Amino acid sequence: MSIHTNDICIARFSAWVSSQRKLSFTRYRTSLQRGLSVRRRAQLTRQxxxxxxxxxxxxxxxxxxxxxxxxxxxxxxxGWSALTLRILEPFQGFCEALLDDALRFNQSFLAISSIAYERLPGVDYQMAMRRELATAWKDFALTANDLLVETRQDCAAA
Structure with missing residues (x-):
């Protein structure tokens, strides 16, 4: 019974992640434009x-x-739930793909054409963004695993 329930949960989660991945670039552009509207210039892409x-x-x-x-x-x-890898799998390549799309978009986005380091970010800036994305990913993976391990402990206590 639990395997079937978990397969359904994983399938629902995977479908949700897929839909969110498709929306993420739109969210990026909205966030970028919001930063521009409040005249934020420093590290606009990163933020x-x-x-x-x-x-x-x-x-x-x-x-x-x-x-x-x-x-x-x-x-x-x-310390790792067997479900964790299944939860993380739908995100495979997400951060890198979003960053690539963002950098490509920035090259042709007129509103930042006068901010050279945002339009064509240097290697150091790109590496800093990759490190921060890796940290966000690690935090997410650890928290998701903790949630799944705690779920198991809660089930055992019940």
Whole structure:
């Protein structure tokens, strides 16, 4: 019973992630334009992309929390739930693809054409964004795993 329930939860979550991935670039552009509207110029791309990713990860954690996982028979090995990799899989390549799309968009976005380091960011700026995205990803993965392990412990206590 629990395997079937978990498969359904994973399928629902994966479908939700897929739909959110499609919306993420629009969210990035909205965040970028919001930054421009308040005359933010420093690290505009970095802030817009990080805002986009962090918001998606917060929403994903909320969804994971609300899904009725049955973790009673799910293995936890070295602190990692067997469900964690299945939860993370739909995000594979997400941060890199979003960053690539954002950098490509910025090259032709007239509103930032006068901000050279945003239109054509240097290697150091790009690497800084990648490090921050990696940190956001790591935080999300650890929190998602903690949630799944706690779900298992709650099931065991019940």
């Amino acid at each position: 817009a992309i990080l805002d986009t990713v962090e918001k998606l990860f917060r929403e994903a954690l909320k969804m994971l929390y609300e899904l009725p996982f049955d973790a009673r028979s799910v293995r936890v090995e070295r």
